[in-house]
Amino acid sequence: MSSGYLWVKALHIVFVTSWFAGLFYLPRIFVNLAMVDASGADASGAERERLLMMARKLWRFMQPLMLLALAFGLWLWLGYGVGRGAGWMHGKLAIVVLLLGYHHGCGRLLRKFESGTTQQRSHVWYRWFNEIPVLGLLAAVVLVVVKPF
DSSP states (O other), X not given: OOHHHHHHHHHHHHHHHXXXXXXXXXXXXXXXXXXXXXXXXXXXXXXXXXXXXXXXXXXXXXXHHXXXXXXXXXXXXXXXXTTTTOHHHHHHHHHHHHHHHHHHHHHHHHHHHHXXXXXXXXXXXXXXXXXXXXXXXXXXXXXXXHOOO
16 A cells, blocks of 8 residues: 555545534534524523524534545545445445535525524434434444445
C-alpha cells in the first residue's frame, strides 16, 4: 500500500467521523426544539432561539465535513479502486445515498423550525429519528470491515 492511499483513507475516516458527529447531534437539538415548542411557554423564546442558533451553526459546520467525506471516499473508490465491483461496496454506496437523504432531510427540518412552521411531530418522533444514523453507521462499518458479500 502506498502512503498516499493510507493518507486518503485516514482523511476519509476523520471526515466521516466528524460528519457523523453532526448527524448524531443535530436531531438531538430537534428533540429539544420540539419539547420547547410543545411547552408553549412564552419564557421559552430565548431557549428556542439559542437552540436554533446551535442547530444553524452545526448545520453550517456539517456541510463541508460531508463534502470532504464524500470527496475522500470517491478518491478511494475511483482513484485506488477500493471495493470496485464488490457487492459490499454496492451496499455501502446505497447506505451513503440514504445518509445523504437523511442529511438533507435534517436541513429541511431545520428550515421548518426556523420558519416557525407548526411541527406535527413530537419530541418522541425526533428521538426515533435520531437513531437512523446509528443504524446507517453500523451497517456501513459491517459492510466495509466484514465484507459479507
